[in-house]
Amino acid sequence: MRRELPQVLRRGSALLHQQCWLWGCDIRRSEGNLLLTYGFARQADLEGKRSTQYTLPLEHCSIVRLWGSGFYFGSVEEGVFLNRFAFEPRLVRFTEDWQDPVRLKEAPRYMDFQRLSAACGWIAEYEMWALLQFGKAYRRTCLLSGPDPAQEVEGIAATWRQLAKELAAFC
Template sequence: MRRQLPQILRRGTALLHQQCWLWGCDIRRSEGNLLRAYGFARQADPEGKRSTQYTLGLEDGSIVRLWGSGLYFGDQEEGVFLNRFAFEPRLVRFTQDWQDPARLKEAPRYLDFQRLSAACAWVGAYEAWTLLQLGKAYRRVCLSSGPDPAQEAEGIAAGWRQLAKDLAAFC
C-alpha cells in the first residue's frame, strides 16, 4: 500500500490544482460569490499584496481556509496546508488572522492521513453541494476555461471522495 502513496499524492496534486481554479470561478461568479453563499468569510491580505483568504468553521470544530494557492484543513491549534501545485502536506499552526500561504508551503512536511482524508472528503462534499445548487453545466463551463481537467464535471465530487478513501486506508 505504501508504494501507492506517490501515485495517490500525484492524483491529489492534479485534483487540488483543478479545485483551486474552480474555487476561483466560484468567487468570480457573476450571480454572486459561491464561497460566501456556502458560509465562508472573506478576508483580504492586510498589506493588499497577496491573495484573499476565505475561512469556514465546520460543525465538528474543523476549520477550512482557502487561497488561490492552496488549502488549510485543521482545528484551532494546527492543521495541514496543501499547496495548489504540490500535494505535500505541511504542518502549520493556526492563527486567527490572515495567514500568508507562501510561508505555509515552507512549513515542515506532515503526513496526517486522517486529516488529509477528512480534507478531501470535505472538498468532495463541497463539490456535491455545488452540483446540487448549480448543476453539471456550471462546472463544465468552469472547466472549459481552466487547466486541463483532472476530473470531468460529473466526477469531481466522486474523485475527491475516492482520494479521501485511498488516504484513509493509511490510517
C-alpha cells in the same frame, strides 16, 4: 489494491490545482460568489501582499481556509496546508506570518492521513453541493476553461471521495 503514496500524492496535486481553479470560478461567478453563499467569510489582506482568505467554520472546532495559493484544513490552532501546485501536506500553526512562502517550505511534512482523508471528503461534499445547487452546465463551463477540461462534471466529487479513501488506507 492499495496505491503507492507518491502516486496518490501526484493525483492529489492535479486535483487540488483543478479545485483551486473551480473555487476561483465560484468566487468570480457573475451571479454572486458561491463561497459566500456556502457560508465562507471573506477576509482581504489589508497589506495587499497575499490573496484574499476565505474561512469556513466546521463542526468540532474545525475550519477550512482557502486562498488562491492553497487549502487549509484543521483546527483554529493547527492543521494541514496543501499548496495549490504541490500536494505536499505541511503542518502549520497559526502564527502571524505562517503564510510566508519561505516559512511554508520550512514547515514539517504532515502525514496525518486521517485529516488528509477528511479534507478530501470535505471537498467532495462541497463539489456535490455546487453541482446540485448550480447544475452541470455551470460546472462544465468552469471545467472547460480550467487545467483539466476533460474531467467529467459528475466525477469531480467521486474523484475526491476516491482520493479520501486511498489516503485513509494509509492510516
